[in-house]
Amino acid sequence: MAKEPKKEDLLQSISYKAPKTFWMDTPTQIKPGMFCWGAKAKSMNVVGMPNARDWNPAEEDWKLPENWQEILIEGLRERLDKYRSLRLFLDICVRCGACADKCHFYIGTGDPKNMPVVRGELMRSVYRKYFTTGGKMFGKLAGAREMDLQVLKEWWTYFFQCTECRRCSVFCPYGIDHAEITIAGRELLNLLGLNIEWIQGPVSNCFMKGNHLGLEPQTIVSNIEFMVDDIETLTGIRINPTFNRKGAEILFVTPSGDLFGDPGVYTCMGYLMLFHELGLDYTWSTYASEGGNFGFFTSNEMAKRLNAKIYAEAKRLGVKWILGGECGHMWRLVHQYMNTWNGPADFLEVPKSPITGTVFDNARATKMTHIIEFTADLMKHGKLKLDPSRNDHLKVTFHDSCNTSRGMGLLEEPRYVLKNVCRNFHEMPRETIREQTFCCGSGSGLNAGEDMELRLRGGLPRANAVKYVHDKHGVNMLANICAIDRATLTASMNYWVPGVAVAGTHELVANALVMKGEKKRETDLRGEPLPLPEEQTNVSARAVTEKAGGEANV
Amino acid sequence: MKALLPFLAVVFLVLLAVVGVKAAGLYFVFGVAVPYAAAAVFLLGFVYRVVKWGKTPVPFHIPTTCGQQKSLPWIKPNGIENPSGTGGVVARMLLEVFLFRSLFKNRKTKMKGEYLSYSWAPWLWLGGMAFHWSFLLIVVRHLRFFFQSVPAPVQGLEHLDSILNWGVPALYITDVIFLAAVTFLFLRRVTLSQVKAITLPADFFPLFLLLGIGCSGVLMRYLKFFRVDVVGVKELVMGLVSLHPAAVSGIGTIFYVHLLLISTLFAYFPWSKLVHAPGVFLSPTRNLSNNSRVVRHVNPWNYPVKVHTYEEYENDFREKMKMAGVPVERE
Numbered sequence: 112m113a114k115e116p117k118k119e120d121l122l123q124s125i126s127y128k129a130p131k132t133f134w135m136d137t138p139t140q141i142k143p144g145m146f147c148w149g150a151k152a153k154s155m156n157v158v159g160m161p162n163a164r165d166w167n168p169a170e171e172d173w174k175l176p177e178n179w180q181e182i183l184i185e186g187l188r189e190r191l192d193k194y195r196s197l198r199l200f201l202d203i204c205v206r207c208g209a210c211a212d213k214c215h216f217y218i219g220t221g222d223p224k225n226m227p228v229v230r231g232e233l234m235r236s237v238y239r240k241y242f243t244t245g246g247k248m249f250g251k252l253a254g255a256r257e258m259d260l261q262v263l264k265e266w267w268t269y270f271f272q273c274t275e276c277r278r279c280s281v282f283c284p285y286g287i288d289h290a291e292i293t294i295a296g297r298e299l300l301n302l303l304g305l306n307i308e309w310i311q312g313p314v315s316n317c318f319m320k321g322n323h324l325g326l327e328p329q330t331i332v333s334n335i336e337f338m339v340d341d342i343e344t345l346t347g348i349r350i351n352p353t354f355n356r357k358g359a360e361i362l363f364v365t366p367s368g369d370l371f372g373d374p375g376v377y378t379c380m381g382y383l384m385l386f387h388e389l390g391l392d393y394t395w396s397t398y399a400s401e402g403g404n405f406g407f408f409t410s411n412e413m414a415k416r417l418n419a420k421i422y423a424e425a426k427r428l429g430v431k432w433i434l435g436g437e438c439g440h441m442w443r444l445v446h447q448y449m450n451t452w453n454g455p456a457d458f459l460e461v462p463k464s465p466i467t468g469t470v471f472d473n474a475r476a477t478k479m480t481h482i483i484e485f486t487a488d489l490m491k492h493g494k495l496k497l498d499p500s501r502n503d504h505l506k507v508t509f510h511d512s513c514n515t516s517r518g519m520g521l522l523e524e525p526r527y528v529l530k531n532v533c534r535n536f537h538e539m540p541r542e543t544i545r546e547q548t549f550c551c552g553s554g555s556g557l558n559a560g561e562d563m564e565l566r567l568r569g570g571l572p573r574a575n576a577v578k579y580v581h582d583k584h585g586v587n588m589l590a591n592i593c594a595i596d597r598a599t600l601t602a603s604m605n606y607w608v609p610g611v612a613v614a615g616t617h618e619l620v621a622n623a624l625v626m627k628g629e630k631k632r633e634t635d636l637r638g639e640p641l642p643l644p645e646e647q648t649n650v651s652a653r654a655v656t657e658k659a660g661g662e663a664n665v
Numbered sequence: 666m667k668a669l670l671p672f673l674a675v676v677f678l679v680l681l682a683v684v685g686v687k688a689a690g691l692y693f694v695f696g697v698a699v700p701y702a703a704a705a706v707f708l709l710g711f712v713y714r715v716v717k718w719g720k721t722p723v724p725f726h727i728p729t730t731c732g733q734q735k736s737l738p739w740i741k742p743n744g745i746e747n748p749s750g751t752g753g754v755v756a757r758m759l760l761e762v763f764l765f766r767s768l769f770k771n772r773k774t775k776m777k778g779e780y781l782s783y784s785w786a787p788w789l790w791l792g793g794m795a796f797h798w799s800f801l802l803i804v805v806r807h808l809r810f811f812f813q814s815v816p817a818p819v820q821g822l823e824h825l826d827s828i829l830n831w832g833v834p835a836l837y838i839t840d841v842i843f844l845a846a847v848t849f850l851f852l853r854r855v856t857l858s859q860v861k862a863i864t865l866p867a868d869f870f871p872l873f874l875l876l877g878i879g880c881s882g883v884l885m886r887y888l889k890f891f892r893v894d895v896v897g898v899k900e901l902v903m904g905l906v907s908l909h910p911a912a913v914s915g916i917g918t919i920f921y922v923h924l925l926l927i928s929t930l931f932a933y934f935p936w937s938k939l940v941h942a943p944g945v946f947l948s949p950t951r952n953l954s955n956n957s958r959v960v961r962h963v964n965p966w967n968y969p970v971k972v973h974t975y976e977e978y979e980n981d982f983r984e985k986m987k988m989a990g991v992p993v994e995r996e
Contacts, residue, residue, distance in 0.1 A: 125776070129862035159971075193966055195721040196949050202714070203944035206868055207789060208853075208860040209767075212774040218781065223862045232863070245867075245936050252670065254865040277950075280729045284761070284768040284793070285941055286950035288729060318973050319981070328982050329989035354991045397991055398978050411724075412970055419972040427975055447726050450961045473736045477958040484736055491739060518727075520734030520747040520955060527740070542772055542783035546731040546746070572774075575781045 115144075115563055118606065125221045125568075127212065134223045135236065135256065139265040141168055144564030147271060147557065149173075150311035155304060157315035158413065162304030168267065179303050180258050184241050186299045187234075191242065196291040201238045203285055204231055210279040210289070215550050216272050219568030224269050227279035227289040233266055234292055267305055270296035272565060274554035275408070275440075276513035281546055293555075298410040306409055309559035313405040317417050321400040322367035328354075328397035334370045335395070338380045347630035350387040352395055355428065359394035360465060362425045365436025365482075366403040368594035369615070375597045377636045378437060378615025381624075385486065385617065388495070388626045389466050393434065399424035402441035403594060407448075408556035415452040418444060422453045425478075432462040433479040437615050439512030439593035440554065442481060446519045450477045467492040481515075483592055486620060487524040490531045496625035499534050501632065503642045505588040506535040507619065508580050510573065510600065511548035512593040522546075525592050525616055532623035537584040543576035553599035566599065567606050574607030581608050589613045668855065671870035675877050675926070682925040683918055692912035695921045696901055701910070703928035710935025711943065718947050726962035729950040748954045761951055765790055765797075789853070796846035799839040800875075802826065803882075806839070810902040832887070840883055847875045871939060874930050881923040893917035 116124070130137065146168055155163035166174045176182065191198045210227040212218060217225040224230065232254070239246025239255035246255030256262065273293040280288035300306070313323035320327055326334065332354055339350050353359065363386070369379040386393055399420040406413035425433050435445055450456065459478035462471040469488045471480045489495050509529055515521040522545050530536055543549050552570030580586040589600055589611055597615055604611045622635045634640055685691045732743025744753045745760065760766040773786040806823055809815040827835035851872045854864045884891040897916040904910045934940065946952065979986065979993055986993050 122776075127775075127859065129858045134862065192721060193724060195718055195723045195947065196727065198721050199718055199944055199947055199949075202718075203938065203941040203948075205938045205941050206863045206865065207768075207793070208857070208863055209771050209789060211859045211863065213772075218774055223859075226859070226863060228863050243936070252866055254867055277729055280950050281731055282767055282770055282772075284765050285945045286729055286761075286767065286948040288727065288950045291727070319978075321978065327985055328991050329985045332989040332991060354989075355986075356992065397982075397986070398975050416970045416972050419970070420975075423972070423975060445958075447957050447962075450957065451725055451964050451967065454961050469737070471736075472959070473734070474958045476961045479958070487740075488737055491737070517729050517731070520730035520732060520743070521736070522733045523740045524736065540783070546729075572781055575779075579780055 127221050139268050147307035147309045147559045147562045150306035150308045154311040154315045158318050182302050186302045190295050197295050200287045201235050209282050213279050213282050215572045216569045219571040230289050231292050274550045276550035277517045301410050310405045310408045310556035317401050321398045324367045324371050331397045350383050354395045356394035357428050360431050361393035362430040362433045363393050364402045366438040366594035367401045377618040381617030381621035384621040396424045402438050404444050405556050419453050426458050431460045437592040439514040443514035443518035445479050466494050483524045487527045497623045498625050499532050499623050501622045502533045506586045507533045507588045507590050508537050508586045510591040513550050516546050516548050532619050537580045539576040539580050549573040551596045551599050558599045570603035574603050578608045590616050592616050667866045668869045671866050671873050675873040679922050682922040686921040687918045692914050696912050697910040699928050703932040707931040714935050714940050715943050722965045723949050724964040726957040727949050728953040728955050730955050754954050792846050792849045795842050799843040802839045810899050811906050844879045877926045885919050891919045893920045
């Protein structure tokens with residue numbers, strides 16, 4: 112693994128002044144720290160990917176099939192006829208440059224090929240050469256170029272330096288979404304066996320074992336048992352979650368990242384505590400044990416293959432509806448793709464909260480509700496006893512996930528939930544939140560270890576906005592609703608803004624949640640001592656604590 | 666360098682018209698044949714483009730949501746930036762097409778001390794609006810050549826456009842704005858580092874064409890030396906639109922320069938980035954409402970895929986599941 116550059120050196124290396132040579136004439140370098148290992152033959156074989164072999168991107172020979180150009184151009188032709196987005200976006204860009212400095216990878220590298228427009232041009236130049244009259248006639252003058260090995264390596268490098276966050280599409284006057292280009296680009300690269308192992312490994316795990324981490328059923332059960340033990344230590348309450356239980360009202364699906372490792376497990380403990388407190392009739396599934404979908408970073412077909420488990424399991428178990436955990440890309444897919452791929456889900460009922468009676472009409476067809484929508488509704492109806500003073504040691508800000516903000520519009524719900532459970536909440540600058548939010552820098556399957564420099568560079572704009580509220584308001588907790596954020600922002604914070612921890616929103620909910628019959632809490636979910644009521648100067652805060660304590664004793 | 670060839674191409678077109686009309690007297694070619702050919706190429710190309718896009722499916726429902734979704738009844742949705750129905754989509758598209766709303770949001774990213782700063786940068790929006798609107802109004806003004814008696818709205822527009830009442834003939838405000846805007850759009854491509862880095866020759870060509878069209882038009886109108894026979898122009902244009910074309914001589918060579926550049930722009934349009942004009946209407950990130958959890962979006966080419974069924978999964982893990990107390994279908 113390449114060594115992380117020093118913070119100062121990294122910052123100094125970023126210049127937004129374009130280099131002298133035009134990007135098309137600048138050879139692509141595959142730099143250590145900036146790329147992920149190539150997919151392994153054994154991972155590729157599990158799901159039947161073409162050209163399965165072990166290969167190393169850093170080596171000259173990528174072991175490509177002999178007719179790779181033909182495969183690629185024919186693949187592009189097929190996709191041009193299948194996706195209006197792709198054809199249109201390749202045709203209509205005017206290179207106005209509005210998107211140029213909107214990409215976190217451009218902001219963190221200064222590399223012109225990370226301007227969204229140029230990422231598009233990587234493919235557009237080839238499109239012109241093979242599919243447009245002007246490109247065929249005028250060649251380079253019309254911005255067209257042959258698909259050769261250099262271009263292929265450029266595609267690979269930069270389509271794996273895009274996290275499909277769609278920030279560019281907010282600012283584009285035609286809504287050109289470079290995620291569509293990257294998605295198509297990665298599909299094409301996959302025709303030649305050019306995936307990265309950090310995506311291919313989880314994909315094959317998810318296909319066979321139901322989740323990216325490759326957790327087998329007994330491991331899922333024991334991991335959750337560990338959390339149940341921790342919850343008992345914390346609250347004195349024993350929780351008994353069920354697995355693959357037929358006839359449950361609700362199937363709960365969350366990314367497997369929540370089942371393994373800090374700080375994801377704290378979020379998971381939050382779900383467990385909330386559901387127990389509500390007496391929710393729900394079940395976990397070891398088969399549909401992944402809400403996330405690294406198939407989406409491989410190809411549309413692979414995404415559909417992995418996603419199929421969710422509806423299939425809901426049908427097998429005979430649940431009424433599905434509740435989904437905190438995850439970014441999982442929710443883009445649930446919201447915009449799942450029903451199209453694997454619906455209609457006519458065997459399910461429109462989600463209805465058994466606690467408040469609220470019918471989630473906005474999920475009428477998909478039959479799947481976001482846990483933040485579910486919890487916000489609970490809070491609005493006053494169904495939860497909350498003691499936000501238990502989060503008083505935290506100064507919280509909220510990181511919108513790219514996918515839930517720009518591919519869904521889930522903006523107010525998480526803020527409402529957070530403001531109910533935390534009393535110190537500070538927003539980051541307007542240009543870095545909501546629909547303008549910045550990617551964590553490691554989305555779309557780029558959260559490996561070997562590409563840490565890339566991740567830190569891509570994470571700069573987000574981290575810098577956190578630094579702003581950290582310096583100004585003393586923010587020490589970055590809340591989010593995404594498993595990849597929980598896994599990756601921690602590294603980004605440790606590097607850019609030491610002193611800021613990362614938490615799923617339901618961890619903070621569980622901190623504040625006053626459970627029936629619980630013992631006096633000494634610590635938060637992480638084992639950090641809770642702030643003592645005596646130390647608080649805010650009178651109303653004490654009142655809340657006392658009231659909560661009183662009710663807990665009933 | 667990238668600007669040189671497109672510039673020379675436009676110079677060549679100018680010379681072509683001058684030589685063709687003045688030296689060779691090819692009035693019919695440049696007054697009738699070329700405009701007709703250009704119109705035909707434009708119409709066919711335009712239709713081809715739009716039909717091609719229209720026939721390509723939209724397999725997934727992918728609007729870019731730029732505001733609060735419609736979810737719980739007590740949370741106020743942003744009906745335009747995140748439309749949940751057709752009305753919102755129409756409003757979003759109208760704002761996009763007429764006011765370039767997304768471009769208006771533009772921010773310039775800079776490192777200021779320790780912090781990244783995002784300052785509002787409306788200049789491209791302003792330049793784009795100035796260019797497109799002035800161009801539209803100029804085109805509308807030109808309708809006076811297409812009708813026997815000039816329609817009242819066109820007359821009204823001419824009146825408003827020359828309201829400053831400067832000079833004889835009176836200066837049109839749109840002429841000034843148009844030339845200034847196109848010049849601005851050109852200058853940013855040669856001066857701003859980031860824009861320079863992405864510019865292709867194909868970005869300069871339409872700019873030079875537009876500058877050529879604007880300059881030739883302005884010279885014709887305001888400079889005595891270049892003044893053309895407006896009655897002859899109207900006769901020619903009326904002949905063209907009534908499909909009884911006839912070459913008209915004695916109009917003045919510069920008019921044919923103007924006409925050839927316009928013809929080139931039209932013929933070039935469908936094969937270039939200029940198709941963003943019809944394209945924006947079909948953009949699936951803008952023209953879809955965010956209702957994909959309410960109404961199932963159908964992908965016309967959706968096909969069955971190989972999945973790993975629960976049965977296969979249980980076969981792999983049955984004993985482990987039983988040991989862990991997870992219920993199984995078959996003991």
